[in-house]
Amino acid sequence: MKFNLILGCMLFALSACSDILDSSELSTAFENSGGKETATYEEGIAWWQKLEESSPYVCMQAVGKTDAGLPLQMVVINAGKNFSREKVAQSGKTIWLINNGIHPGEPDGIDASMLFAREILSRSDFEDRFAEMIILIIPFYNVGGALDRNCCSRSNQNGPESYGFRGNARNLDLNRDFAKCDSKNAQTFNQIFSAWDPDIYLETHVSNGANYPYTMTYLSTQADKLGKPLSDFMRAELNPALFKGMADLGDEMIPYVNIHGDSPDSGFAAFNDSPRYSTGYAALHHSIGLLTETHMLKPFDQRVRSTERFLHVLADEIIEQGNKIKSLRAQAVEAAMSQTEFHLEWGIDSAQVSKLPFKGYKAYYDSSRVTGFPQLYYDENQPWEKEINYFGAYKPNESVEAPAYYLVPAAWPEVVDRLRWNGVQMDLIKKDTLMKLSAYEIVKEQTSKQPFEGHYLHYATETETQFWVKKLRANSYYLVKTNQLKKRFMVEMLEPSAPDSYFNWNFYDEILQQKEWFSAYVFDQEAQQLLQDEGIKKSFEEMKKSDPSFTMSPMPQLYYLYKNSDHYEREHHMIYPVFRIE
Numbered sequence: 191m192k193f194n195l196i197l198g199c200m201l202f203a204l205s206a207c208s209d210i211l212d213s214s215e216l217s218t219a220f221e222n223s224g225g226k227e228t229a230t231y232e233e234g235i236a237w238w239q240k241l242e243e244s245s246p247y248v249c250m251q252a253v254g255k256t257d258a259g260l261p262l263q264m265v266v267i268n269a270g271k272n273f274s275r276e277k278v279a280q281s282g283k284t285i286w287l288i289n290n291g292i293h294p295g296e297p298d299g300i301d302a303s304m305l306f307a308r309e310i311l312s313r314s315d316f317e318d319r320f321a322e323m324i325i326l327i328i329p330f331y332n333v334g335g336a337l338d339r340n341c342c343s344r345s346n347q348n349g350p351e352s353y354g355f356r357g358n359a360r361n362l363d364l365n366r367d368f369a370k371c372d373s374k375n376a377q378t379f380n381q382i383f384s385a386w387d388p389d390i391y392l393e394t395h396v397s398n399g400a401n402y403p404y405t406m407t408y409l410s411t412q413a414d415k416l417g418k419p420l421s422d423f424m425r426a427e428l429n430p431a432l433f434k435g436m437a438d439l440g441d442e443m444i445p446y447v448n449i450h451g452d453s454p455d456s457g458f459a460a461f462n463d464s465p466r467y468s469t470g471y472a473a474l475h476h477s478i479g480l481l482t483e484t485h486m487l488k489p490f491d492q493r494v495r496s497t498e499r500f501l502h503v504l505a506d507e508i509i510e511q512g513n514k515i516k517s518l519r520a521q522a523v524e525a526a527m528s529q530t531e532f533h534l535e536w537g538i539d540s541a542q543v544s545k546l547p548f549k550g551y552k553a554y555y556d557s558s559r560v561t562g563f564p565q566l567y568y569d570e571n572q573p574w575e576k577e578i579n580y581f582g583a584y585k586p587n588e589s590v591e592a593p594a595y596y597l598v599p600a601a602w603p604e605v606v607d608r609l610r611w612n613g614v615q616m617d618l619i620k621k622d623t624l625m626k627l628s629a630y631e632i633v634k635e636q637t638s639k640q641p642f643e644g645h646y647l648h649y650a651t652e653t654e655t656q657f658w659v660k661k662l663r664a665n666s667y668y669l670v671k672t673n674q675l676k677k678r679f680m681v682e683m684l685e686p687s688a689p690d691s692y693f694n695w696n697f698y699d700e701i702l703q704q705k706e707w708f709s710a711y712v713f714d715q716e717a718q719q720l721l722q723d724e725g726i727k728k729s730f731e732e733m734k735k736s737d738p739s740f741t742m743s744p745m746p747q748l749y750y751l752y753k754n755s756d757h758y759e760r761e762h763h764m765i766y767p768v769f770r771i772e
Contacts, residue, residue: 286392323508347396381611406485532681598668598768
């Protein structure tokens with residue numbers, strides 16, 4: 191079905207009479223409403239279909255499933271009139287993926303992308319100017335949320351008059367789902383990202399938090415996560431160029447104001463984008479991840495136009511630097527393949543603070559007439575401008591040495607699927623094999639008390655390493671060589687202590703439950719025999735001295751000895767089943 195759709199786009203491109211777009215019949219719902227409304231899902235898809243019919247450079251493709259039961263649509267814009275993923279990959283062109291409507295109540299990018307696409311396709315020099323760039327646009331990522339239209343769920347937002355809902359058809363926040371992939375949307379997206387391998391990824395949002403004069407705020411992947419030399423380029427060239435480009439258009443931009451419930455007067459820190467978020471996920475694939483956050487209190491039409499301006503500024507920068515970006519990405523991938531140490535968790539580096547020129551409004555506290563408690567307010571009639579502290583640097587808090595291979599159990603197909611969706615190469619071990627390997631024992635983990643996006647998430651996971659010689663049964667494990675393109679991705683997903691690892695997202699919770707047990711009246715006699723072993727007896731006595739509560743009840747003492755007996759399932763209970771070959 192997908193092949194036929196792509197072929198149809200290609201045939202149309204070859205038969206089109208006029209290549210320059212006539213935009214007179216392509217007004218948008220945003221424009222027709224005087225800037226008060228965003229396109230509904232049906233209006234938006236119909237508009238993109240009409241654009242496809244009007245231009246030989248455009249092809250809309252159904253690229254996979256969503257939880258809403260409707261396909262995820264993606265628009266491909268190519269001056270070369272070629273929409274085959276395989277041929278695009280061979281072309282060497284820079285690939286830019288734009289994702290809209292992940293939170294459909296934040297629809298600025300939905301409408302701005304239409305305006306942007308129509309404008310560039312109407313240019314007489316489109317074929318020349320965009321010759322080396324492929325633009326991929328997802329008009330509505332959260333299809334279910336876009337269909338759940340309402341007027342009022344965005345309580346702090348100034349328009350549009352109606353919009354979609356934040357949760358998807360399963361009430362999942364899709365910008366927390368890129369690593370765990372509970373939704374069909376994310377499962378499709380993982381495969382799109384791996385297959386098309388975008389050099390630049392942009393996601394469009396509307397902010398929620400402090401009040402300030404700027405319309406546009408901007409978030410990018412934490413540069414260190416990309417690795418050199420890509421990180422240096424992002425810091426020294428790309429980010430400054432984007433800020434300058436927006437300022438030159440009279441739309442001054444500021445880094446994403448990562449502060450809630452307080453004012454930005456004393457400064458703020460850059461957002462830490464772990465792989466559950468889009469920009470953190472993109473970094474695992476050495477793709478530059480960017481995110482726009484327009485300010486919620488600015489009028490809707492102003493926010494849409496600001497997002498449109500950003501799209502043009504970023505397009506100009508990709509045209510100028512596309513070849514360099516591709517070259518630096520290739521270098522980053524090559525470096526990662528030979529890299530041994532990987533950073534798993536990051537924290538703010540408070541020693542690296544910069545001064546950020548910032549425009550704000552006077553913040554003050556007054557007693558709330560509702561609660562009687564102090565409440566933060568802003569006075570927009572009292573603007574200020576000064577330099578504030580900006581903590582834009584992060585440092586690694588935890589690192590790991592990557593093994594030569596991982597052994598991934600076939601008994602957990604959910605993990606195998608996710609690795610495959612992201613392009614990880616694996617080989618099923620098809621005969622019984624004796625291997626030397628290391629295994630992690632989970633010695634400590636904390637679990638959230640409340641569900642988060644459908645999971646009771648683990649965190650602060652600590653492990654100890656055991657070394658085994660183990661017989662692996664045929665067809666029970668996949669051998670995953672780490673010296674491959676997706677090395678960084680697999681390390682951060684498979685190392686259990688990584689914040690967004692598959693373990694921390696509960697994919698391996700079965701190992702946390704002991705399966706066998708004992709009756710005290712039967713085991714008590716065997717426990718006496720175990721204490722004849724001097725080593726066990728010594729550790730038992732030390733345990734009693736170190737933990738007074740240990741002697742307050744018989745069961746902890748018997749269980750301690752049970753765990754030192756041959757009965758205990760020491761190769762199953764608390765043993766993380768993804769093994770390492772060093």
